[in-house]
Amino acid sequence: MKKQILAFFSAALLFWNCSGQPAKNVENISALALSEQLKKDPKIQLIDVRTPGEYAGGHIADAPNIDWNGDNFEQKVAVFDKTKPVYVYCKVGGRSTAAGHKLLAMGFTEVYNLEGGILKWDAAGLSDANDKIVGMCSQEFAELIQSDQKVFVNFYAPWCEPCKKMAPYMDQLGEKYKGKLTVARLNADEHKTLVRDMKVDTLPLVQLYENGKVVWQHSGYLSEAELQKHLP
CATH class of the missing domain: 3.40.30.10 (Glutaredoxin)
Incomplete structure (x- = not known):
């Protein structure tokens, strides 16, 4: 019985932080759901956390670029409103998930990660049309x-x-x-x-x-x- 009680409280700690509030986590959002959100509100807080080179090769319209692996990431994202939802994306979702956890640690209340990154976004046909051929056709x-x-x-x-x-x-x-x-x-x-x-x-x-x-x-x-x- 004692082991069961300890297991219960250990599991509970995973869902509550030290302040007594439910622990927050980065939530995934699908490409289609993010697209619908942008249609409703084009001014949502959306951040591209890839490198400047990747960003120059194509990005979601109006999303600013703040490189997760670059200098002063925390300083650059501090200008965003922590009380409003913020959406992050990278190529496939790894870097943006890490960036999302950092944002939560900084006090952002609601963070969404584009599931599958811009690769999923492109595959869903949501990118702006571009006739320029890059690489093999x-x-x-x-x-x-x-x-x-x-x-x-x-x-x-x-x-x-x-x-x-x-x-x-x-x-x-x-x-x-x-x-x-x-x-x-x-x-x-x-x-x-x-x-x-x-x-x-x-x-x-x-x-x-x-x-x-x-x-x-x-x-x-x-x-x-x-x-x-x-x-x-």
Whole structure:
């Protein structure tokens, strides 16, 4: 009974802070829900916490850029109203979640994180139309996967932690399966047009094509042993 009582109070502490108030957490908001919120109130507090380079490559309209990994993040976000909701986003949601927790620690009362980041936003077709082609286009990709042998495609990004873990054995695939498999590793930041057109919304993404058709795919981290089960 004593153990049960201690377990109860330990669990309760997870939901209450030292001031006796319910502990706050960063809440996720979907791309569509955030879009609807912006339609209702275009002046909501929305912050892009990516790098200036990422921001320059495309961002949600009117969202200021305050780099989570940059200098003076706390000082720069202090100008926002802590009593009103604030929304944060990055590429896929990792940095913005960390930034959101920092905002709560600073006294912001309501913090929302764009679930899946701007990658989900783009995949949902919510970005402003842009005719400029960045990287490989859909036609070039279609030609790539029309091959006499199977084609392995890996969408990744240099800042993506699961991608970094997979990089050592991904880099070796071309040589290891030479003559059996065509390997294409595509940096999502350098092939934005293709990522948008294919509605890629999670990194890393691996796909195996045969005669131009996807025969297997996987989103997220994948061990080398598990990957090899699906390769010729």
